[in-house]
Amino acid sequence: MPLPRGVRLTIRPGDRFRGPVSTIGSVSETTTAPTPGLSYFKGHGTENDFVIIPDPDGRIELGPAQVARLCDRRAGLGGDGLLRVVRSARDEAAAAQADQAEWFMDYRNSDGSIAEMCGNGVRVFARYLVQAGLAEPGPIAVATRAGVRRAVVAPDAADGTPGEVTVDMGRATLPGPDSIEVAVGERRWPARNVNLGNPHAVAFVADLDQAGKLFDAPAVSPAGVYPQGVNVEFVVDRGERHVAMRVHERGSGETRSCGTGACAVAVATARRDGVDPAVTQVPVTYTVDVPGGRLSITEHPDGRVEMTGPAVIVAGGTLEPGWL
Numbered sequence: 305m306p307l308p309r310g311v312r313l314t315i316r317p318g319d320r321f322r323g324p325v326s327t328i329g330s331v332s333e334t335t336t337a338p339t340p341g342l343s344y345f346k347g348h349g350t351e352n353d354f355v356i357i358p359d360p361d362g363r364i365e366l367g368p369a370q371v372a373r374l375c376d377r378r379a380g381l382g383g384d385g386l387l388r389v390v391r392s393a394r395d396e397a398a399a400a401q402a403d404q405a406e407w408f409m410d411y412r413n414s415d416g417s418i419a420e421m422c423g424n425g426v427r428v429f430a431r432y433l434v435q436a437g438l439a440e441p442g443p444i445a446v447a448t449r450a451g452v453r454r455a456v457v458a459p460d461a462a463d464g465t466p467g468e469v470t471v472d473m474g475r476a477t478l479p480g481p482d483s484i485e486v487a488v489g490e491r492r493w494p495a496r497n498v499n500l501g502n503p504h505a506v507a508f509v510a511d512l513d514q515a516g517k518l519f520d521a522p523a524v525s526p527a528g529v530y531p532q533g534v535n536v537e538f539v540v541d542r543g544e545r546h547v548a549m550r551v552h553e554r555g556s557g558e559t560r561s562c563g564t565g566a567c568a569v570a571v572a573t574a575r576r577d578g579v580d581p582a583v584t585q586v587p588v589t590y591t592v593d594v595p596g597g598r599l600s601i602t603e604h605p606d607g608r609v610e611m612t613g614p615a616v617i618v619a620g621g622t623l624e625p626g627w628l
């Protein structure tokens with residue numbers, strides 16, 4: 305049931321959920337909304353899966369408890385994260401990007417925390433816009449909390465297989481310090497600090513099983529390098545310019561894929577291999593296998609990192625009125 309125009313769904317403090325306003329990496333937030341007849345979609349990119357909430361006119365405020373409920377795999381729809389699809393001009397977090405990108409990807413982790421960027425999310429978001437008729441296939445600008453990202457949705461194959469989506473992920477930075485360490489139980493590995501709009505610690509390991517079950521977040525030291533938490537990638541070599549990774553995501557736990565993580569891994573691996581396109585002026589491409597599939601990551605001489613991979617919308621429906 306569509307909401308009447310002009311109605312903004314918000315519960316005031318004291319109604320159901322309470323807490324201070326959220327910041328990146330935090331799960332506490334005031335607001336949230338009961339959502340009568342709210343429509344949703346479900347999608348994934350290399351099995352990093354998302355609940356998609358269309359909110360073109362910015363009338364829905366989802367608090368962390370509601371996001372966590374929607375992402376709950378037993379009691380909710382289930383997802384590693386949530387993508388709210390809203391016009392940039394209708395959300396103050398993205399209004400400054402409205403002249404460059406009509407649509408804002410309001411991304412939340414499955415625990416309800418806010419993150420700056422989600423690479424697989426941008427691909428799925430672009431796919432949703434095309435499938436919903438909100439954008440044409442081809443280049444699509446998407447506003448994110450880390451700035452505008454440009455996606456290109458390739459046409460579907462003749463057999464209906466959805467075309468892959470390529471995203472310009474911007475420039476990676478490697479802020480240091482050089483002595484970062486990641487630990488799981490008694491095992492420790494040196495790691496590289498890579499930022500793709502959101503923070504990553506990339507550790508090269510001998511075997512992906514060494515990271516264990518990853519029920520808990522790996523410890524990262526020294527303390528204070530990642531004041532807002534970190535996504536941790538474990539990487540092994542698979543061949544020339546070909547690696548495989550596992551990831552423990554901030555706010556979501558171990559997931560089957562992480563797009564920003566795969567980009568961080570490709571850049572960290574290139575530097576480990578002594579390759580820097582800014583120096584050689586030659587782009588370098590790495591194949592990054594994730595538990596949920598495969599991504600292709602190219603770093604260009606100007607520092608831009610491009611990611612190509614699948615993005616699929618699997619279902620859509622309507623929430624039971626009052627459930628949320």
Ligand SMILES: N[C@@H](CCC[C@H](N)C(=O)O)C(=O)O
Nearest residue numbers: 419422423424502562563564
């Ligand atoms: N899975 C995402 C990353 C989502 C955000 C991350 N958990 C964070 O908190 O930074 C991706 O595909 O990049």
